[in-house]
Amino acid sequence: MAMKALSKATIYQVAQLAGVSIATVSRALRDSDLVTPETRERVRAAAEQLRFTPSGSARSLAEGRHAANGIVFPDLVGPYYAEVVLGYEAAAAASGSSVLILATNGRRDPAAAVKELAGRVDGLTVMGRTVDDDVVAGIASTGLPVVLLARDPVDGVDTVRAGNTSTARALAEHLLEHGHRDITFLGDPDDSPDVAGRYEGVKAALKTRRARLTLVRGNGLDLDSGEAAAGDIMRTRPDAVICANDELALGLRLAAGEDLAVTGWDDLLAARFAGLTTVRQPMRELGATAARWLHRRISEPPNQRAAARRRILATEVVIRRSCGVHEEVHR
């Protein structure tokens, strides 16, 4: 059995070898009940012998669907996106879809790449800072189902995100309870909608109390940016620093030591070992929700489409020692 295939086998060759029509091959291989067991077996054997793999594109074209959907993210650095993508893949698989990924960071023309991707999928999930709203709107106006993830809503498009503002507010209030009054926010609100939301929450919390808020934008969201920002931060002489994410916070701690109260966002594994107070997000669930919503849209009768949905998934403050005087509460 199993001879080496010189070039890709097609359904025609299988049909010929099995002595049936291509229609029968198609049926037999897809377990239609309109074939006798014997025929099916003969076809299977022929397919096996020729090492036949049906062409996905031919099938998609004939069926009028790609059986695939796409997810667009800026990057896969740090566990955040990876977890989201993993949750997405799992949920997509559950509804029989393959997943095409597209990282826009480092692309010369993200918009073009996304549009190209749009032609290869039945639906698209677009995350955070990847492409502009008008690109999203353009694709959505095509009729292609789109779900936005961790990103400001666009008219008529479903949006899933994690809670930022209210949890940031709770976090800031916790700091206030510690007696901190001079608080610096490290991170650029213009950098992503998530950061913007977190900053808003902090601002809201501090507005009501007599506390001072300073913004230091820094120049990125990674460890190095955190270290690099330490100088500027210390110049603001803060009691506490609320960082836009864990890596920033961790970098800051590396440079500024452990005396300064610092909080992060994301609850990386490293946060636990660094004793960093932070916020936990349901990352996998974000991805899974997006995939499920997309699937619902795809299966939806095209005439009577439901209104755009929005959901905010809950996030949770995780208190550790970095924010001040606690016994270690969480580990």
Add this chain to the structure above:
Amino acid sequence: MAMKALSKATIYQVAQLAGVSIATVSRALRDSDLVTPETRERVRAAAEQLRFTPSGSARSLAEGRHAANGIVFPDLVGPYYAEVVLGYEAAAAASGSSVLILATNGRRDPAAAVKELAGRVDGLTVMGRTVDDDVVAGIASTGLPVVLLARDPVDGVDTVRAGNTSTARALAEHLLEHGHRDITFLGDPDDSPDVAGRYEGVKAALKTRRARLTLVRGNGLDLDSGEAAAGDIMRTRPDAVICANDELALGLRLAAGEDLAVTGWDDLLAARFAGLTTVRQPMRELGATAARWLHRRISEPPNQRAAARRRILATEVVIRRSCGVHEEVHR
């Protein structure tokens, strides 16, 4: 401009609206120089107005290629796979390929999923513990280019991996130099080829010296498994524990405290904050290399194929305080 598309526009409608043939539309939209600028503009306008997105599957079918390749991994938990996938995506993009991902963990039938995927791509990268060798061999015998990543070689198939054995040996020797003589390896060599290689290296190092090696398999590669194994570990009364990866090591430290010498593998961000001695792998480069090799195979003339390649990328021991008496060397 930009009216809402009721259903997907096709090249025929664009042609009609622009008053040209579909051939001309195809040319105009793909920047062929066989169209006058005026025609091109007219076509572009029509396409824009109809919000036309070319069908990827139709194009693939006509061109005889998918312009996509796939990567199969067990999971995306922990930064390891995420980084690999990221490197892979970047390199694939550079050669004009989309990337289809497939996570096998939690699939009911990984082999079937991989075979299905094989029909949708021009080439496939298969990682570690995902599907059996005979599945790989079966797909390779189809003529589809395959690259193996972090996995034992299969006849006639390219393989890229990170160095395990010799680095593990160096790590073990470092421990010996510290005077440790009773060493326990935590991790199941049957669990993955990587773990097996690391165990081999440790074994080789200890064989030459008068040192005792105990194997504790544990039951996984995550933090919880590390914590759970602490009891069994302590029962072996080791001087030092070499863990199969960082998460295991970190879990063990959580449960056993910081007195015991412990090493990990992967150099997670958390390892740095936990002061964990570990091994750094070129994760992104692993993925990128696989993608590049795959692309080379795909572009290769099918008649005169080069022999299977194998490459082992260098890894590096990172000494921190967890292995014993050091001043902190690395951060």
Add this chain to the structure above:
DNA sequence: TTGAAAGCGCTACCAT
């Protein structure tokens, strides 16, 4: 239960 044939939406060759 099986086969013949009409598409699916493109690309590319051959004419003009």
Add this chain to the structure above:
DNA sequence: ATGGTAGCGCTTTCAA
């Protein structure tokens, strides 16, 4: 420079 048209490899009626 443009149009006509033959595939690409499948799925799915419609007949037999």
